[in-house]
Amino acid sequence: MSDYLIRLIERQFQFVLDGSEEVLLGRMRHCLNALEREPLVAPHLIEIQHDLVQVFERFSSMSTELIQQMVGLRKRLGQVSPGLESLFGKRPTGFDESNPAWSHSLECFDAMVEGEDISILGMAKHRDDSLARRLLTLLRVNLTRAKEMQDASLEALLKLEGDWRNLQEPYEYAWRLHVDEISAHPGYALVVLKEFLVLVNPLPRIGDAVRAWREEVGEIRKGRPAQVFSELRGILYDGKQGTGVGLDLKRQIEPHICTLREGLVFRVGTRLSLASLFNRFQSRCEQHDAPRLRALVDEVRRRKGKPEDVLRDQLALWLFDQGLNPVTEPRIGNLRPDLLDPGALYIEAKQYDRSPRVKIIRGMYQMYDTFRRLRGAHPEVNEGFFVVFRRAGPHVTAPPSVSSSEGWIIHIKFVDLADGGIGSRQKQRPVDISMEEISPERGL
Structure with a gap:
């Protein structure tokens, strides 16, 4: 049965990859729908999506632990360099890119920890815009300011700087591992493919379930301008000529198709291996070991076991x-x-x-x-x-x-x-x- 599933998965994805750009998304939609309706494949698709959520949850749990330590470091920094607390005065009623100073303050750090979603203005954007990275950035900025203000012991600031590195380096290491795991994860590939289908042919109304899923796995289309999907929609459905922005569809999604295919085949193959172990145990017992096992059972029964x-x-x-x-x-x-x-x-x-x-x-x-x-x-x-x-x-x-x-x-x-x-x-x-x-x- 597992051999049949592997052949089915390979056949479906090859059908998608053999198509031209004009039919690629239609074939992909057909492929995903067919696999989700197949009772023996559907559990694997559910499994890889659950597994992807767990990947994000593990990274989130690690970040939460580091954030607690960052809060402690922030308190110590405020004690060592009191001038930082009042450097920007009270929180302004508004600020923008031309006046980003308050978003670099320790007060902004506290507001973020309390749950406010605030961007650090006037700094280069990073692919990882998580709370942990923003808090690390604010601590680094304020450690630098404290040195410039010269109102604190240099020895104490160097100690805090070392403690900051002890938070920053594990976080960067964990972030890189997280990116590597996501990039090769079939669950993420599945999300990207579904997102392509939604963005090229938008749903009339996005339901709560779709919104909740997007919140769990993050925003998939970062780095892909809206005009790419608009142009693809015109080429695929309205017969328009493209300007070249959206004509690399196959190049964009083929790696995700291959990742999902290999992930499914691996999971089915793993189960095939486990099933083979149990089949071999069954054969061993029935063909070679049944008399010994019956004798063991009889002995246990005599001892009331x-x-x-x-x-x-x-x-x-x-x-x-x-x-x-x-x-x-x-x-x-x-x-x-x-x-x-x-x-x-x-x-x-x-x-x-x-x-x-x-x-x-x-x-x-x-x-x-x-x-x-x-x-x-x-x-x-x-x-x-x-x-x-x-x-x-x-x-x-x-x-x-x-x-x-x-x-x-x-x-x-x-x-x-x-x-x-x-x-x-x-x-x-x-x-x-x-x-x-x-x-x-x-x-x-």
Whole structure:
């Protein structure tokens, strides 16, 4: 199935890239709509968008921590050089580019920290216009002024300058890493492509959901003048001749198409690799290890233990030998998932020897509940496996995987350990479990 998805993704994007500039956006719209309607691809698109928001949130969290330290540095600067506090007097009723002085003051610093969105006037613009960078700029400007005023100890100012560098250099390093991560992120590529579609063919009215998304990921079209989109609109839809401003459409969006394609293929391929591991574990158990596992279960039952625990431990050992790092029953708040690899996946193991329907359905909803609460502590875990060991009883047919609109997916794997004997036949009717019975939106 994953091979089919990879071929589908490759085919759709190649269809877009093979088109001329006149049909490129139309094909791209068709491609994105088709992928979003494909049930097995849609969870991957949701996942990369959730992941992109987390990238921004991580950078924002780091910035918030540094801002708290900047506030402390600002207070110390005001104490070391009191003249800075009154250098510009009271806040003017208005200021502009011809009189930018107040926007360089410590009072302006305080206003920004309190939540006012104020630009620092009279200075070169930077691609990063975040609050942290503006506050760093104001601290640097005022440290320079304090030296010029000569109303403070030079030794104290040099100490503050060193502390400023200890904030500025980690921020610059984190900003560069953030830019690198965003530039190669398929979620960002998806946002850019959708933004192109909206800007060339604007929606009659931008809804709250679109506005909220733009606020989360920032403004995509910085550096692209409005006339580019206006000209593209005229060329593509009105039959106008271009002036050359908007004729490099393919060059502008092809890197984003390729980034999104490779990101989707990587995610599907990663899941294919994990699925292959579980398929191999299933084959190992059924073809080579079933007698030993049955003996282990019998021994555990004689000692009044839980068969599920010993089977789960065998699965954990297999996963560890394959290079994963599963942790058995980790405590996360009041949660105790069977197995968790914090960087990869969440696993629950069940077993049955008689009618399995209720146990399997309840096990799935246990996973849904755990997943929703687990994502708070481990948002990177978005894939789960529900492994069901059959010791006896009827066979079960169920959907191979279940995905959620929240961005996670659960694969269902059955491992048959039953001793059927030579020439024996299954005498019990198989149990069919439908997607409707185990839908994450349905509930018990």
